[in-house]
Each structure stands twice: as structure tokens, then as C-alpha cells.
Amino acid sequence: MLTAFASHTPTPPSHPSSLHPPLTPQNVPNNPFFTPTNRRHILASLAITPFLSIPSAEARGLFQMPPPRLSNRYFLVRAGESEFESLGIINTNPVAKTSMDSGLSEKGKKQTIRAALQLKTLGACELNCWVWPSITQRAYQAAEIIAAVNGVNRSQIVPEYSFLDARGLGAYEGKNLESVSEVYASDSLSQNIKPPPINDGTPNESVADVFVRVTQLMSILETQYSEDTVIIVSPDSDNLTILQAGLLGLDLRRHRDLSFGPGEVRFVDTSSIPTYKQPASALYKCLNPPSCHYGRYSTVTTAIAAATADTPVNLNHTAKAAVTGGGNDHNRYVTVAAAF
Incomplete structure (x- = not known):
């Protein structure tokens, strides 16, 4: 057996738009901050958005040496x-x-x-x-x-x-x-x-x-x-x-x-480089091939003495070295190219 109950909720108006008539120039509120927007305005704004210059955040990413810039x-x-x-x-x-x-x-x-x-x-x-x-x-x-x-x-x-x-x-x-x-x-x-x-x-x-x-x-x-x-x-x-x-x-x-x-x-001033002595090349070429020959192996200490000499040297009288070995320094050897 079904019992019908009368609803106390008022029936909505058949024409809700009659309570809120569409905005027209005649019924827009007199408010300087209120500007009506219609679909045409929205579509127009979306069309020009890609051409606007919008600032983007800079990603710092992986720090590398030398850095292009420093933040601090x-x-x-x-x-x-x-x-x-x-x-x-x-x-x-x-x-x-x-x-x-x-x-x-x-x-x-x-x-x-x-x-x-x-x-x-x-x-x-x-x-x-x-x-x-x-x-x-x-x-x-x-x-x-x-x-x-x-x-x-x-x-x-x-x-x-x-x-x-x-x-x-x-x-x-x-x-x-x-x-x-x-x-x-x-x-x-x-x-x-x-x-x-x-x-x-x-x-x-x-x-x-x-x-x-x-x-x-x-x-x-x-x-x-x-x-x-x-x-x-x-x-x-x-x-x-x-x-x-x-x-x-x-x-x-x-x-x-x-x-x-x-x-x-x-x-740290990355815009200026201090007085700096560039290193000598690790490999010295023979300037007079017919008279050049390669001697025996020497220890790193001997080679360093020649390779890091502070005074100008004559390649025809001074042994120069290039590291060729691996491992730790006690077992490391250098090839000494001596020109006579």
C-alpha cells in the first residue's frame, strides 16, 4: 500500500530566467568595477594569449664548472x-x-x-x-x-x-x-x-x-x-x-x-682571472728529428725536476717528460725524451 505525502517544498518557477533577466546596457549595475563578459570576449582573449610574453622561472639544473653565473x-x-x-x-x-x-x-x-x-x-x-x-x-x-x-x-x-x-x-x-x-x-x-x-x-x-x-x-x-x-x-x-x-x-x-x-x-670574482702561469705541455715534441732519441725510463721525481723548471730551457740539452704509466706514484714511470 503506497501512501503519498504532499511536499512542502515550493515549486520552482517555470521561467527561472524571468528572475534574472539577461544583462543589457540598460540593466547593467552602475558599478565601475563590473564589466560584463560574453563568449566572444573569452574566445578573443584565448586567441591572443600565445603571443603574450609571459616570464618563466629559470631552472638552475645541474651545477657545472665553470658556472655561467653565480646566484650568490x-x-x-x-x-x-x-x-x-x-x-x-x-x-x-x-x-x-x-x-x-x-x-x-x-x-x-x-x-x-x-x-x-x-x-x-x-x-x-x-x-x-x-x-x-x-x-x-x-x-x-x-x-x-x-x-x-x-x-x-x-x-x-x-x-x-x-x-x-x-x-x-x-x-x-x-x-x-x-x-x-x-x-x-x-x-x-x-x-x-x-x-x-x-x-x-x-x-x-x-x-x-x-x-x-x-x-x-x-x-x-x-x-x-x-x-x-x-x-x-x-x-x-x-x-x-x-x-x-x-x-x-x-x-x-x-x-x-x-x-x-x-x-x-x-x-670570488668570476669576471676577472688572477695572474696565472699557464702550465707547460705534458708532451714535448722533438724539434730536430734526426738527432732525437728516447732514453730509458726514469722515476716521476726525475722527470718533474725537468718538466717544472722555472727557468727557460733548451730542448736540445734538457730531458723532458710525459707521464705514460698508471697506478700509484711509487710504481709510475715516465718516458724521458732527450734531445742531444
């Missing part, structure tokens, strides 16, 4: 002298990087204060400023001094845990600082030559290895910040020289020519 201002700072450096000892094992023995010496503290004052004179932190130090003790201590002198909040000190570690020098660990010149002599031949390895955990890094690290660091900074100032604080010179050479597009084999002293400050 950069200052490169080498930390002051460390306790180990004051003793004339090479110390690059990352295991000891947070030890107080890796901290600033008394001389290093004074060097760092001078660096902080120089940054203040340069107006490095007048606007938004970030300090990025390695967590190596001397670099982080330097960052704290820089922040204090330049009025930077401690929250803007960002510790870098690996990309700014001092270059690992392998078997040179614990040796006299003067012996590092042998590493730089190898660097001048190839950016891929590593120092001899050691089994105490100290890395043996080539220039190319360090270049990968500092490129990764710049990729982070350029992605994370825009139109800020970033002060990069490194415990050693090699990180900074290789970074600067990469940013300027210079030959990485001669990064040593850009060497940083303890406590040195340098502004």
Missing part, C-alpha cells in the same frame, strides 16, 4: 695556522679533524682575527650572510671568530661534514710540511695523480678527487641560497685553490699558483 656572492677563507702546522707536521686524516690538536694555534688565532676584520672591511656580511666551515677544528673555530666579529648569528654558521675536509695526502701523513712540494709537483703533471696510499685511514686524494667534492659543495650552495653572501672556510689551501680554479675555468694542474696562506681572504 662568495668569499673564500683559509683558516689560520693549526697546532699541527705550527709543528711543521702534515695532518690530513679525517679521524683527527675534530681533535683540539687540529685547532688553531696562537698564531692561527691572530691570523683568523685579521681575516674576520678584513671581511668586515669588505662589507661581506652587511646583508644576509652565511658562514660554511668544515667541521675540522681549526676551520670551525675560524668560523666562530668570523661570525663574532661580523655580527653573524650562530644559527647562520652551517657546518660542512665532508666536502671541505682537508685534502687527504696518504703516505705523506705525519711527514714534514716541506714534503708536500712533491705532491704539488705531481699535480702539475696530471690532475689524476694520487699521493701514495697508506693503511691508517688517511685518504690519498688527487686534484680531481677534491674537484668533485668542491663541485658538490657549490651545487648545494647555489641550490639552497639566492642573492646571499656565503663565506666558505677551509682548513687547508687545496680545497680553495681547486675551487677557485674550477670557478674561473683555469687548468686544475696549476691550482698551486692560486695558493692561499693561513688566514687569507679572497672574494
Whole structure:
């Protein structure tokens, strides 16, 4: 049995349009902000949209060296002298990087204060400023001094845990600082030559290895910040020289020519290239073929002495070398082309 219930809902009008008559010039409200739009206007606007110049966001993409442009201002700072450096000892094992023995010496503290004052004179932190130090003790201590002198909040000190570690020098660990010149002599031949390895955990890094690290660091900074100032604080010179050479597009084999002293400050200006000595070619051709011959193999040390000579040389009397071997440097040999 069905029961019909009467609905209390009022019946809609048969002509709803009669309540809202179409807009005409006669019944448009007198409102200066109200402009009637019809289908013709919409179609016309869609037709001309593709021809309008609409700004698009720039995608930064993968950071490459040398960069076409930098989004931030950069200052490169080498930390002051460390306790180990004051003793004339090479110390690059990352295991000891947070030890107080890796901290600033008394001389290093004074060097760092001078660096902080120089940054203040340069107006490095007048606007938004970030300090990025390695967590190596001397670099982080330097960052704290820089922040204090330049009025930077401690929250803007960002510790870098690996990309700014001092270059690992392998078997040179614990040796006299003067012996590092042998590493730089190898660097001048190839950016891929590593120092001899050691089994105490100290890395043996080539220039190319360090270049990968500092490129990764710049990729982070350029992605994370825009139109800020970033002060990069490194415990050693090699990180900074290789970074600067990469940013300027210079030959990485001669990064040593850009060497940083303890406590040195340098502004990254990609529009100018510093005084720079181009490297000698790794391959020397014989200028007098009938009288040229190739001698026996010699060690890298002997070849370096000739290939990196500072004075002009006569190819007819001086042996020149080109690296041909592989593996570590103790087993690496060079072909010495001697012209008599």
C-alpha cells in the first residue's frame, strides 16, 4: 500500500530566467568595477594569449664548472695556522679533524682575527650572510671568530661534514710540511695523480678527487641560497685553490699558483682571472728529428725536476717528460725524451 505525502517544498518557477533577466546596457549595475563578459570576449582573449610574453622561472639544473653565473656572492677563507702546522707536521686524516690538536694555534688565532676584520672591511656580511666551515677544528673555530666579529648569528654558521675536509695526502701523513712540494709537483703533471696510499685511514686524494667534492659543495650552495653572501672556510689551501680554479675555468694542474696562506681572504670574482702561469705541455715534441732519441725510463721525481723548471730551457740539452704509466706514484714511470 503506497501512501503519498504532499511536499512542502515550493515549486520552482517555470521561467527561472524571468528572475534574472539577461544583462543589457540598460540593466547593467552602475558599478565601475563590473564589466560584463560574453563568449566572444573569452574566445578573443584565448586567441591572443600565445603571443603574450609571459616570464618563466629559470631552472638552475645541474651545477657545472665553470658556472655561467653565480646566484650568490662568495668569499673564500683559509683558516689560520693549526697546532699541527705550527709543528711543521702534515695532518690530513679525517679521524683527527675534530681533535683540539687540529685547532688553531696562537698564531692561527691572530691570523683568523685579521681575516674576520678584513671581511668586515669588505662589507661581506652587511646583508644576509652565511658562514660554511668544515667541521675540522681549526676551520670551525675560524668560523666562530668570523661570525663574532661580523655580527653573524650562530644559527647562520652551517657546518660542512665532508666536502671541505682537508685534502687527504696518504703516505705523506705525519711527514714534514716541506714534503708536500712533491705532491704539488705531481699535480702539475696530471690532475689524476694520487699521493701514495697508506693503511691508517688517511685518504690519498688527487686534484680531481677534491674537484668533485668542491663541485658538490657549490651545487648545494647555489641550490639552497639566492642573492646571499656565503663565506666558505677551509682548513687547508687545496680545497680553495681547486675551487677557485674550477670557478674561473683555469687548468686544475696549476691550482698551486692560486695558493692561499693561513688566514687569507679572497672574494670570488668570476669576471676577472688572477695572474696565472699557464702550465707547460705534458708532451714535448722533438724539434730536430734526426738527432732525437728516447732514453730509458726514469722515476716521476726525475722527470718533474725537468718538466717544472722555472727557468727557460733548451730542448736540445734538457730531458723532458710525459707521464705514460698508471697506478700509484711509487710504481709510475715516465718516458724521458732527450734531445742531444
